[in-house]
Amino acid sequence: MGTILRKAFLEHVGQTSPSPMMVEVARAEGVFFYTPEDKPYYDLVAGVSVSNVGHANPAVVRAVQEQAGRYMHIMVYGEMVERPQVEYAVRIASLLPDPLESVYFVNSGAEAVEGAMKLAKRCTGRTEIISMRRAYHGSTQGAMSLMGAPEGEEWKNAFRPLLPDVRAIEFNSFDELQYITERTACVIAEPVQGEAGVRPPVDGYLQALRRRCDEVGAMLVFDEIQTGFGRTGEMFAMLKYGVTPDIVCLAKALGGGMPLGAFVSSRKVMDLLTVNPTLGHITTFGGHPVCCAAGLAALDYIVENRLAEQAEAKGALYERLLSGHPQVKEIRRSGLLLAVELGSSDKMFAMMEMFAREGIMSDWFLYCDTAFRISPPLTITEEQIHDSARIIRACLDRL
Numbered sequence: 001m002g003t004i005l006r007k008a009f010l011e012h013v014g015q016t017s018p019s020p021m022m023v024e025v026a027r028a029e030g031v032f033f034y035t036p037e038d039k040p041y042y043d044l045v046a047g048v049s050v051s052n053v054g055h056a057n058p059a060v061v062r063a064v065q066e067q068a069g070r071y072m073h074i075m076v077y078g079e080m081v082e083r084p085q086v087e088y089a090v091r092i093a094s095l096l097p098d099p100l101e102s103v104y105f106v107n108s109g110a111e112a113v114e115g116a117m118k119l120a121k122r123c124t125g126r127t128e129i130i131s132m133r134r135a136y137h138g139s140t141q142g143a144m145s146l147m148g149a150p151e152g153e154e155w156k157n158a159f160r161p162l163l164p165d166v167r168a169i170e171f172n173s174f175d176e177l178q179y180i181t182e183r184t185a186c187v188i189a190e191p192v193q194g195e196a197g198v199r200p201p202v203d204g205y206l207q208a209l210r211r212r213c214d215e216v217g218a219m220l221v222f223d224e225i226q227t228g229f230g231r232t233g234e235m236f237a238m239l240k241y242g243v244t245p246d247i248v249c250l251a252k253a254l255g256g257g258m259p260l261g262a263f264v265s266s267r268k269v270m271d272l273l274t275v276n277p278t279l280g281h282i283t284t285f286g287g288h289p290v291c292c293a294a295g296l297a298a299l300d301y302i303v304e305n306r307l308a309e310q311a312e313a314k315g316a317l318y319e320r321l322l323s324g325h326p327q328v329k330e331i332r333r334s335g336l337l338l339a340v341e342l343g344s345s346d347k348m349f350a351m352m353e354m355f356a357r358e359g360i361m362s363d364w365f366l367y368c369d370t371a372f373r374i375s376p377p378l379t380i381t382e383e384q385i386h387d388s389a390r391i392i393r394a395c396l397d398r399l
């Protein structure tokens with residue numbers, strides 16, 4: 001049965017990679033997923049920071065079932081008053097600093113980034129967009145245009161022409177802030193760079209970025225798609241660093257395991273999408289009521305179980321358990337988002353093979369294949385951290 005399914009997967013499911021993992025998933029619970037033979041895998045990726053409250057979280061499953069039974073899709077986004085959407089928007093606004101109060105729900109991270117770019121252009125009347133080198137903001141043509149040069153060229157070159165008037169500066173370079181000028185509509189940055197291989201900001205950088213944007217009247221957009229919902233040790237990384245953007249993009253853990261994205265700004269700014277032209281952004285499924293119900297249940301679970309507060313100590317425990325190993329060159333970390341640097345892609349891929357046999361799910365980063373990722377559900381226990389770190393160390397011993 002498994003062989004037939006795998007063959008059909010390769011023949012009929014559109015493929016993105018020449019070497020997919022090909023592990024068949026039968027079910028998932030907590031920090032584990034299981035194959036049909038009931039082999040458990042520690043999920044140390046969590047769908048790339050999606051499953052922050054763990055797989056099959058009963059609170060989320062209940063919310064999905066209840067809302068699916070009540071109503072699903074009724075009408076394109078923004079016309080009807082749907083309770084799960086309204087309640088979730090109110091809740092998100094209550095956790096974000098002022099003036100981030102108006103939540104525009106969409107389907108995905110890339111769509112949230114598209115919305116943020118459109119809003120910044122509409123608000124400033126300018127066209128230039130500045131992103132960071134080694135940034136990843138999504139794979140639609142607009143979001144892909146932001147993949148910082150020259151590292152992003154491999155992806156962008158095949159699909160040109162992309163968005164004009166986009167330039168990239170070096171994350172953490174104070175010198176390069178001078179390229180943000182009166183021409184700039186917005187600067188978009190991940191407060192902690194994810195696919196660059198976990199690169200936290202150096203002291204004062206995000207503050208200096210904020211100041212420069214204010215000086216020249218450019219909007220600051222934070223992409224918290226990977227860092228949001230407790231991953232870095234605060235509910236949002238912007239709270240950790242004390243810098244408030246004009247627009248924030250959310251997705252991944254936003255939906256509690258269901259597909260959901262959002263961009264959030266002040267109401268005054270957001271309202272610009274309703275005039276000249278009206279319907280400045282249209283999305284059919286944005287803010288789907290089942291996804292909003294799931295996301296709200298997940299967010300409540302994070303708050304009630306103090307998962308954000310615990311992420312720092314859990315990440316520090318992994319760091320302590322792995323950092324002394326002679327194969328580990330460096331650990332870059334923000335909360336429970338870790339890149340374990342081996343200094344060699346051959347070694348990293350050898351680890352992936354051993355991980356697959358030993359029941360560990362990890363991966364590498366778009367711009368960094370010399371390090372492997374540890375970003376498990378935030379619900380992981382101390383005991384599970386010790387146990388998974390023991391397996392990882394045994395694999396490192398065999399390198």
Ligand SMILES: Cc1ncc(COP(=O)(O)O)c(C=O)c1O
Nearest residue numbers: 108109110136137138225226251
């Ligand atoms: C920081 C960041 N922004 C945007 C995206 C794109 O999100 P999506 O895949 O939902 O379009 C990702 C996805 O990995 C991401 O990590």
